[in-house]
Amino acid sequence: MSQTYRRHREQLMNRLSDGLIVLSGGQEITRNNDVTYVFRQKSNFLYLTGVEEPNCHLLIDPKDRLVTLFIPRTDARYKVWLGYVPSPKEASELFGIDRVLYSDRFKDEVKKAAKKHKKIYTDPDAAKFLNGTLKEPGGTDDLEDALWELRAVKTPGELELLREASRISGRAHRAVMKAARPGMKEYEAQAIFEAECLRAGLKHLAYPSIVAAGKNAAVLHYHRNNAEIKKGDFLLIDAGGELNGYGADITRTFPVGARFNTRQKDVYTVVLEAQKQCIGQALPEKTSLDLHLCAMRVLADGLKSMKILKGKTDDLMENGAVRLFFPHGIGHLLGLDVHDGMGGKRRAMPNPSKIKMRFIAKLEPGFVITVEPGLYFIDVLLNDRKNREKYKSFVDFDRAESFIDIGGVRIEDDIVIGEQGSPLNLTDVPKEIDDIEAACDL
Ligand code: GLY
Ligand code: MN
Ligand code: MN
Numbered sequence: 001m002s003q004t005y006r007r008h009r010e011q012l013m014n015r016l017s018d019g020l021i022v023l024s025g026g027q028e029i030t031r032n033n034d035v036t037y038v039f040r041q042k043s044n045f046l047y048l049t050g051v052e053e054p055n056c057h058l059l060i061d062p063k064d065r066l067v068t069l070f071i072p073r074t075d076a077r078y079k080v081w082l083g084y085v086p087s088p089k090e091a092s093e094l095f096g097i098d099r100v101l102y103s104d105r106f107k108d109e110v111k112k113a114a115k116k117h118k119k120i121y122t123d124p125d126a127a128k129f130l131n132g133t134l135k136e137p138g139g140t141d142d143l144e145d146a147l148w149e150l151r152a153v154k155t156p157g158e159l160e161l162l163r164e165a166s167r168i169s170g171r172a173h174r175a176v177m178k179a180a181r182p183g184m185k186e187y188e189a190q191a192i193f194e195a196e197c198l199r200a201g202l203k204h205l206a207y208p209s210i211v212a213a214g215k216n217a218a219v220l221h222y223h224r225n226n227a228e229i230k231k232g233d234f235l236l237i238d239a240g241g242e243l244n245g246y247g248a249d250i251t252r253t254f255p256v257g258a259r260f261n262t263r264q265k266d267v268y269t270v271v272l273e274a275q276k277q278c279i280g281q282a283l284p285e286k287t288s289l290d291l292h293l294c295a296m297r298v299l300a301d302g303l304k305s306m307k308i309l310k311g312k313t314d315d316l317m318e319n320g321a322v323r324l325f326f327p328h329g330i331g332h333l334l335g336l337d338v339h340d341g342m343g344g345k346r347r348a349m350p351n352p353s354k355i356k357m358r359f360i361a362k363l364e365p366g367f368v369i370t371v372e373p374g375l376y377f378i379d380v381l382l383n384d385r386k387n388r389e390k391y392k393s394f395v396d397f398d399r400a401e402s403f404i405d406i407g408g409v410r411i412e413d414d415i416v417i418g419e420q421g422s423p424l425n426l427t428d429v430p431k432e433i434d435d436i437e438a439a440c441d442l
Contacts, residue, residue, distance in 0.1 A: 001244070002096025004157025005050045008150065012048065013062040015146045019119030019139060021060040022110055024126040028054045040204055043336035044123060044147050046245040051095055052203075053085075057106045057126065061113050068109060069095060073102040107133045121146075149344030151335055153366035158335065159416065161246035162368055165202070166414055166426035169241045169248035172196035173429040177439040182231035182257040186211040189235060190225050197241035206247025207338045209239035217253065217407030218376045220328060232258040234407055245336045249370050250427050251412035254436045264406060265433065267375055270302025271409045272431060274373040278330060282363060282371060282415050282423040289353060289360045292330040295373040296322050296355070303375070308403070311394045318354045321394040324381045329357065331370035334414055343367075367417040368426070376408030377401075 012021065025045040028036040041052045048058060049069060057070040069092075074085045088100040101109065107130065114120055114134055121139035122130065154162065172193045180189050190211040197205065212222040213229040217236035229235055235256050240248035253271075255264055274295045281294050300316045303309040303325060309316050316322050333340035342348070347361040363369070381387055382400050391397075413427035430439045 001050055001157055001161075002094075004155055005048060006096055007155055007157070009048050009060060009067055011150050012146065013060060013065065015150065016121055016143065017062045019062070019121050020110075020113050020117040021058075021062070021121045021143065022126040022130065023048065023058045023060075023123045023143075024129050025049075025051065025056040025058070026054055027125075038204075041245065042125075043151075043245060044144075046336055047147065047151055049095060049097065050244065052244070055103065057103060057129070059106075059110055059113060061116070063116060066099065067097055068099040068101060069097045070101055070103040070106045070109075073104055110134065145344050145346075148341040149346060151340060152333055152343035152347070153364060154335065154368055154416070155366075158246060159366075159368075161243050162248070162335070162414070162416075163426055165206070165241055165243040165246050166248040166250070167428070168197060168200040168202060168243070169239070169250055170428040171200075172239070172241065173237065173250055173252055174439055176235075176237055177252070177254060177430070177436065178441055180229065180235055180254075180256045180440070182229060182233075184229050184256075186213055186216070186225040186227050186229060186235075189229065189237060190239070193237065193239045200241070202241040202243055204242040206240040206242040206249060210237065210251075211239070212236045212407065213256070215379075215405060215407045217409070218378045218404070220376070229256050231256065232261065234264060234409065236408060236410060238410065238412065240338070247334065247336075247338050248414055248426070249334050249338050249372075249412060250414065250429060251372060251374075251410045252429055252431065252436075253409045253411065254440060256440075257442075259437055259442055260433055263403065264409075266306055267403065267406060268409050268433065270299060270306070271373055271375050271411050273302065274298035275371055275411045275413070275431075278371045278373060279413065279415055279423055279425065282369065282417055283421050284363055284365050284417060286363050287349065287360055288330070288363070288369075289349075289351065289355070289357055291363075291371065292357060293317070293353065293355065295330045296326065299326050299373060299375060306399075308396055308400045309394060310396065316394055319391075319394065321391050324387060324391065324395065325375050325377070325400075326373065327376070327378070327381070328372075328374070331372050331412075334368045334370055340368075363417045365417055365419040369415050369417065370412050371415055372410055372412035374408055374410030376410075377403040377406055378408075379404055 055072040092100040121143040214233040238251040342359040416424040
């Protein structure tokens with residue numbers, strides 16, 4: 001793997017060849033008294049080094065093509081309590097970085113190297129650390145943007161890690177389908193997922209697991225995970241493990257202890273159709289807006305056929321009626337962060353439509369994106385007086401309300417945009433109704 005990180009550093013040196021680059025890794029944060037939060041390295045630092053230890057720094061000099069990693073000097077007491085820490089020589093071999101020094105040399109080394117450069121690029125933590133050491137640390141936004149730009153297109157080593165994180169997470173989702181039973185608490189289903197990840201050696205999850213039964217599935221980032229799962233309830237589980245920083249982001253929704261009933265089937269089939277069509281559109285040159293519009297259109301048509309929406313599909317998309325039932329985006333980039341930035345400022349495109357979107361960019365080979373349409377029956381939106389007034393000729397609110405007990409359905413897969421155009425789906429978890437019922441041991 002050290003070749004992968006070397007390649008990332010080379011790419012960054014080529015992109016910011018006109019200055020010195022300085023980054024600080026994450027520090028441990030106290031939770032209380034002698035206890036720290038579980039440490040997770042900062043994503044940019046992982047991207048450039050693969051180093052998962054706290055209190056490190058990185059100095060990259062593109063002029064001399066020289067990279068220096070700084071690691072903490074630990075004393076005997078540290079070793080007694082927290083164990084063995086590699087020496088600079090060992091760290092150099094381990095991480096494939098030629099020059100490794102102790103962190104107490106960091107400021108002096110930066111000062112020395114800075115003399116050869118007019119421009120310095122520092123990340124915010126390094127800037128704080130170097131406060132007073134350099135005249136103008138600066139360059140923070142440019143460094144951040146360059147890293148977002150590079151991180152959007154995954155290198156082969158990164159794809160390997162994403163594929164493995166997906167494989168393990170997929171197995172964990174299948175374990176939940178097999179074992180979930182009525183009467184369990186949501187956290188028991190969560191425990192099954194997370195145990196599978198831990199058993200496979202994953203130290204972290206990519207994000208807090210969302211395990212939502214029945215109505216709770218209408219809370220988009222539900223985290224309480226403590227309600228009882230009733231027989232026949234939909235269980236929405238949005239969870240993914242993380243391997244060396246690279247995550248999976250997978251959602252499945254299935255009924256527990258029963259087959260899909262007719263209403264569940266109706267809603268589920270619409271979301272699945274939207275997801276399949278969007279994955280089919282996940283091609284280079286298509287934009288994130290294209291995918292979002294594709295999802296909105298299928299969902300709007302589906303809600304019309306369920307007699308929940310009425311009117312012209314284009315109007316329903318533009319006037320916000322569809323948003324009442326699909327109030328989030330179709331997906332996002334995935335990588336070292338579960339929401340892996342936007343791909344850098346250079347990729348930003350104007351929005352030609354009336355649909356609000358945070359960021360629009362063309363898809364490129366090597367992007368890894370999530371495709372995650374959903375339909376939700378959200379009490380606070382459906383029973384809001386203003387919404388009822390505004391959308392009275394487009395939404396049958398009484399009918400929509402009768403679906404509130406279903407909660408919601410989201411189906412989320414992780415997709416690599418392919419060179420040849422054909423998207424590669426990293427997610428291997430049943431999503432067809434028959435396959436889910438079989439996986440649930442019904
Ligand atoms: N798991 C959060 C998301 O799907 O964006
Ligand atoms: Mn997602
Ligand atoms: Mn998700």
